[in-house]
Amino acid sequence: MTESEIQLKAIAALTALRGGVPQDYVSDLLGEVIPTRFLVPDTDDAVEVGAAVLSQLTGPVSALVRGFMLAFETVANAYDQTEPGAPTEQVLQALALAIAGDEDEDEGD
DSSP: OOHHHHHHHHHHHHHHHHTTOOHHHHHHHHHTTSOSOOOOOSSSOHHHHHHHHHHHHHHHHHHHHHHHHHHHHHHHHHHHHHOTTSOHHHHHHHHHHHHHHHHHHHHHO
């Protein structure tokens, strides 16, 4: 799968979630970008085998992240042009504070 195809999967996943498609379907869609087979060296060295697998995962995962970032940047730019009252940075800061507050509550339990 090419980098562009993987980026399109990320955008399709976000579009599907916003459209109400079940999360299982979206998970399956994203799972299509992860290799199901890996070429590993013929060795007993677990570090070498792990490094080989990791190097084969890095490309697809990086392309997926770039797809999410591209989609976010596009939506954020459109939002900022139409919603001058609450810029994207403020929305993200509010989200970060909410997540941090949730973590604080979890630690207090």
